[in-house]
Amino acid sequence: MKRNPKTEESAIPQTHPEPDDKDREILKLLQENARMSVTEIASRVHLSPTPVHERIRRLEEWGVIRQYATLLDAQKLDKGLMVICYVSLKQHDKKAGLKFIQAINGLNEVVECYSISGEFDFMLKVLAKDMAGFYDFHVNRLSQVENLGHVQSVFVMGVIKQTHKMLF
Amino acid sequence: MKRNPKTEESAIPQTHPEPDDKDREILKLLQENARMSVTEIASRVHLSPTPVHERIRRLEEWGVIRQYATLLDAQKLDKGLMVICYVSLKQHDKKAGLKFIQAINGLNEVVECYSISGEFDFMLKVLAKDMAGFYDFHVNRLSQVENLGHVQSVFVMGVIKQTHKMLF
DNA sequence: ACTGAAAGACACAGACT
DNA sequence: AGTCTGTGTCTTTCAGT
Numbered sequence: 464m465k466r467n468p469k470t471e472e473s474a475i476p477q478t479h480p481e482p483d484d485k486d487r488e489i490l491k492l493l494q495e496n497a498r499m500s501v502t503e504i505a506s507r508v509h510l511s512p513t514p515v516h517e518r519i520r521r522l523e524e525w526g527v528i529r530q531y532a533t534l535l536d537a538q539k540l541d542k543g544l545m546v547i548c549y550v551s552l553k554q555h556d557k558k559a560g561l562k563f564i565q566a567i568n569g570l571n572e573v574v575e576c577y578s579i580s581g582e583f584d585f586m587l588k589v590l591a592k593d594m595a596g597f598y599d600f601h602v603n604r605l606s607q608v609e610n611l612g613h614v615q616s617v618f619v620m621g622v623i624k625q626t627h628k629m630l631f
Numbered sequence: 632m633k634r635n636p637k638t639e640e641s642a643i644p645q646t647h648p649e650p651d652d653k654d655r656e657i658l659k660l661l662q663e664n665a666r667m668s669v670t671e672i673a674s675r676v677h678l679s680p681t682p683v684h685e686r687i688r689r690l691e692e693w694g695v696i697r698q699y700a701t702l703l704d705a706q707k708l709d710k711g712l713m714v715i716c717y718v719s720l721k722q723h724d725k726k727a728g729l730k731f732i733q734a735i736n737g738l739n740e741v742v743e744c745y746s747i748s749g750e751f752d753f754m755l756k757v758l759a760k761d762m763a764g765f766y767d768f769h770v771n772r773l774s775q776v777e778n779l780g781h782v783q784s785v786f787v788m789g790v791i792k793q794t795h796k797m798l799f
Numbered sequence: 800a801c802t803g804a805a806a807g808a809c810a811c812a813g814a815c816t
Numbered sequence: 817a818g819t820c821t822g823t824g825t826c827t828t829t830c831a832g833t
Contacts, residue, residue, distance in 0.1 A: 531664055
């Protein structure tokens with residue numbers, strides 16, 4: 464169990480950023496519906512609204528809650544094609560890496576980017592309207608990025624599962 | 632412009648599930664903060680609360696809005712390791728595929744699964760506490776799935792970008 | 800489709816246990 | 817750390833334009 468490092472000897476556990484079981488119950492509910500009212504959460508976790516409110520405030524403060532997001536339907540918003548792009552860089556020094564990261568953050572089509580193990584340096588998840596849209600992205604936007612080595616693309620033919628749930 | 636196919640000749644455009652510019656402005660705001668009040672959205676898109684409320688209701692009904700989700704911090708909830716797993720199946724008939732999909736949906740560690748082009752059949756995004764946790768998942772959960780062929784894992788060393796934004 | 804008004808529910812803060 | 821109570825704001829509905 465983590466202890467607050469403020470006073471080394473404190474045997475009394477102080478308030479520290481470890482969500483307890485009630486916090487987790489609250490997070491489970493919010494995970495599925497960010498708009499659930501504090502009142503309803505309270506009744507489901509068998510607490511009154513005030514402590515629930517305070518717990519949520521703390522979870523936000525600790526950064527356990529990153530964002531209240533609205534998830535949209537890609538198909539219905541002209542983003543029906545998902546492509547996984549593997550890219551390697553020509554140069555691997557720190558400065559080149561940072562420039563690449565900056566470039567990626569400027570590409571709205573790239574919704575995720577990870578530094579990965581293996582023969583490629585990065586994995587990108589790209590959303591496009593269709594194949595023509597992806598081709599345009601590839602040729603006019605991605606290929607223009609400095610220091611780019613090889614690119615290999617894997618096309619997503621179907622979504623089997625897609626969730627953000629970490630707690631059950 | 633799409634028209635309602637109910638009556639083939641209807642020249643009058645009926646209400647149809649195409650978000651207009653105001654809808655998109657609302658979606659842009661909700662995308663970033665699912666808890667933004669209707670009142671505040673209204674003031675930002677220069678409308679009164681009532682039509683904003685009605686537009687949001689329609690966007691939910693059309694399925695453009697999939698979910699109001701709370702995104703949590705994986706690191707702070709013992710899910711600090713992300714692994715991309717490529718898997719191929721032994722048999723590729725429809726029945727075998729459906730059984731695989733069912734099995735994947737039962738694995739909480741798998742947060743995303745896509746059917747992909749290339750030598751593998753599926754790509755999985757897996758969250759685990761650490762390498763020991765992933766090993767446990769691999770040996771005791773994933774490998775137990777029926778009809779599983781090869782598995783190849785790519786480890787995520789760093790998150791460069793992670794968003795769900797489709798509108799800008 | 801939007802405006803304005805009106806009811807009910809909720810968030811949030813305070814005093815108390 | 818939680819309950820109870822009150823106030824102001826927001827959501828939500830409805831009649832009207």
